[in-house]
Amino acid sequence: MDADEAMRVNRALNKMSKLYREAKARKLAALGLHPGQDVLLWLLAQQPEGMTVSELAARVGIEPPTATRSLARLESGGWFRREPVPTDRRQVRVVITEAGHALLPAIERAWIELAEETMGEAGEDELEIALSTLETANDRLRLIVGEGPLADE
CATH class of the missing domain: 4.10.910 (30s ribosomal protein s13; domain 2)
Structure with missing residues (x-):
């Protein structure tokens, strides 16, 4: 690959990353969510018994303090609840609520729409x-x- 091709790849990937994130942010805003919060809720829905903040952060690939901040922003929606972990008083388990489950079809619909719109024909x-x-x-x-x-x- 020569320098011109490398620049073209770099520009395309950088531009796509920014535009995709912005398009996703707009779709999720209609649901009261920010990018990343959709993934947290979706992952929580895959674990009926819930997950600790550390487990959730590891699954997403972020640091626990970042997961904690994202969850704090989500908490007002009533989409999950916190439960104590009986074996470790320092930990809490985050469990999706019925309201969170009810939001999942709209999240998945937004993902499908964005994928279809991005890939076009x-x-x-x-x-x-x-x-x-x-x-x-x-x-x-x-x-x-x-x-x-x-x-x-």
Whole structure:
């Protein structure tokens, strides 16, 4: 790859990252959420018994204080509740509520709409090539930053 191609790749990836985040923010704002909060709620919904803040942070790939701040912003929506962890008084388990479960279809709908709008009229073959290329690039970036190719997103 020459310098011109490298610049083109860098510009495209940087621009896509910024634009995708902004488009996602607009869709989620209609639900009263900020980017990242959708993922926290979705992950909580996958664990009926809930998760500790540390477990949730590890699954998302963020630091526990960042997860704590995001959860504090989410708390007013009544989308989860905190329960004590009987074996460790320092920990709390975060459990999604019925209100949180009720929000999941709208979150998933926003994700689908954004994916469809982003990919436009791409055919099945084009979509597969794009996804394969992006997944390979993600795997390479995970190795570069030391997460390994199978780390959770």
